[in-house]
Amino acid sequence: MVLYHMSLSGHAHRVRLLLSLLGLPYRLVEVDLRGGEHRREPFLKLNPFGQVPVLDDNxxxxxxxxxxxxxxxxRYDDGRWLPRDPVGAAAVQRWLSVAAxxxxFGPARARLATLFGAPVAVDDAIARAQRLFAVMEPILAAAPFLAGASPTLADVAAYSYIARAEEGNVPLTPYPALGAWLHRMEALPGFVPMPVSAVGLAAVA
Known part of the structure; x- marks a missing residue:
């Protein structure tokens, strides 16, 4: 199994995280986004949209x-990470939609500005992130994970950009339940961290 990724991409990290949580062997191939590799024909044959990640599973x-x-x-799980019952599957799908x-458009976009200098509406992105975190806080105060008592794809899809929200100048300290959820994710067997960048609020420490 080959994962084409960019190490600082939260989208790519969420796939790498699930591969590791499932204990699946894989090989990483770094795509040079800064150098425009994703816009060249070899990569566009893998993904015409020119985006990472791409997974080649044999x-x-x-x-x-x-x-x-x-x-x-x-393909590789028995229903733990994506429940097979309609209600459980819908609960996960809700958070996959939130991730997209x-x-x-909140923490991920705010981070684009500080980390890559992307021309985004930073104040709007930070405000969106704060509104999202305010919604998530009571949900995670009432349950250990986003879709209930156990971790699912909902948590995997949400984790990466929220864990690095402070790199986009979105503070996490006002949201203790959200912070506790991040720690629960980081304690899972097989967890692999999202790379840290010393930008935004993360550069203050």
Whole structure:
């Protein structure tokens, strides 16, 4: 199994995290996004959208981080990470949508500005992140994980960019339940951390 990734990409990290949590062997291939490798023909044959991550599972080539998470859970898991019952599956899907929406346009986008100098509306991204965290705080105060008592793809999809929100100048200290959830994720067997960058609030420590 080969994962084409960029080490600082939260989208790529969520796939690497699930691969590790599932105990699956894989090889990492770094894609040089700064050098434009993702816009060249060899990579575009893997993903015409020119985005990481891409997973090649013995000839089955998949793109889009959340789609890859679903594939891995359906192919290699027994229902722990993606429940097979309708209610449980819907609860997870809700958070996959949040990962592609509020997380992508909140903490992920705020981090793009500090880490890569992307021309984004930083104040809007930070405000979106804070509104999201305010919604998540009581949910995680009432349950240990986003979709209930056990970790699922919901948590895997949400973790990476939230764990590094302070790199985008979004503080985590006002949200103790959110912080406790991050620690629970980091204590899971097989956990691999999201790389740390000393930018934004993360550079103050």
């Amino acid at each position: 000839g089955t080539v998949l793109a889009d981080s959340n789609a890859i998470l679903v594939y891995l859970a359906m 929406g509020e997380i992508a």
